[in-house]
Amino acid sequence: MSSQFRSMSPTAKVYFDGLDMNELRYQCCMDCSSVRHPPTTICHKCGSGKYLVRASAGKGAIYSWIIPRKPDMPCPPVATNQVVVVVELDEGIRIIGQYKGGTNPKFGQRVEATLENFGDNKIPMFRNMS
């Protein structure tokens, strides 16, 4: 699926192929078990080029959040007046997405993701964990 904001980076394909399968994919190093996102060819911790691709359960805690207000640009593609978050997933990686749990996001709030469209792009949409 093409998108205004998607690069042709072959490394990023690890993640984008997952979106097509409704999965939030990340890399796990086969030699030292460390995890990483965004995808890279080589493990930063041990230098190995061997990795497994895992699918996250999509659960984690808000690491940071913001709400773009000005300029008042068309939404989508700009997240004007939307809560955009970085969530630290329980698997240990951090990922950017949007928050649909209301207008009062909190650092550390437990959330879980579904993959939904924002404009052309499928992104993690987080809601408060029930």
Add this chain to the structure above:
Amino acid sequence: MTKVNDKTPVIAGYGHTEYSTKSGKLERELAIEAITAALADAGMDLSDIDGLSTFGIDTNDPLMLSNELGLGELRWFSQTPYGGGQACAPIQDAKLAIEAGVANVVIVYRAANLRSGNRYGRGDGVSSSDLQYFEWPAQSGLITPGQMGAMWFHRYLHDRNLSNDDLGHVVLASRRYAKRNPHSRFYEKDYSMQEYFAEPWVVEPVLRLPDCCLENDGGVALVISRYDRSRDGNGSVGIASAARGMSKGASILQNYYSNDRAAFPDLGVVLRQLWQQTGLTAKHLDFAILYDAFSPFIYMGLEELGLAQGHEVRDFVGNGGIDIDGELPINPNGGQLGEAYIHGFNGMVEAVKQFRGSASSQVASVEHALVTGGPGLPTSGMILQAI
């Protein structure tokens, strides 16, 4: 005064256009105007130039300028990556070329219609070549540097027990300087914390409008020359050291992917080189030009310089620590929050004015100064010294 030898690289002159919201000029006209003024300031002419260096994103590439200006043979020409992060990199290129004996007089420049043309604040900065870096925030709807950076700034503030409530001190400090600067749109204007808190959010709850640098059109050029080609130190400023730096796991304004992200790890890579090359520390600086695209950069810079830690940075600024009579005057022209935003280059002009004694808010005694490029991405810096 510092000993120089024939090949010591110096800033021999500077030139700049008006900083405006609508130049009405082509970007090449801005570059030519700035370069012409810089040569006049240095007492040189076009035939002296044998090198050019600018940003990769500058539309005035060296070949085009050579053709436009009718330059002679060039032995150095470069364009550096990563935009404003590499603000000091063209100067480092010029310094290395001169020290290596490759070139004698290198013009470094930046000229762009950053307000009437492509505006970063409107997302015009997301180019297809950099999409591999920007796609992560962009797909979730963040397309300006302010939107991308604010995600990281919010976490930084949270970790230090700070919030936007504390950023006003940075803005007020810049406005105190801008009030005395005739080049600033805030010249002779007062500004209060009350006014700051009434300003609209650009990115809630982190950046209000004055927390973001200005957007304007303009051009700046510096003549970097070997010492024995300059006018025997008259108005020249020594370049004691210059460096560029990229930390492990660096990013473009997305310093939230790993925990060991200091305040500005890329700036740390630069500063360690500058201190090591000169034997100086932050305590030796008489003033600093810290690249202030956003107000949190000043707090982060103070931490990286080791002058204050954690929430102390708020008190350092709030108590006048970066004012003209403070422990370390920072951006005495009002910075890019208060004077203009020419991607770090107008701050270099201010640095030269300080060494010449012609600044609008003049530091009393000037021996050494730090200038940095944009932190939060691969960055750069230099230490200037009196000669």
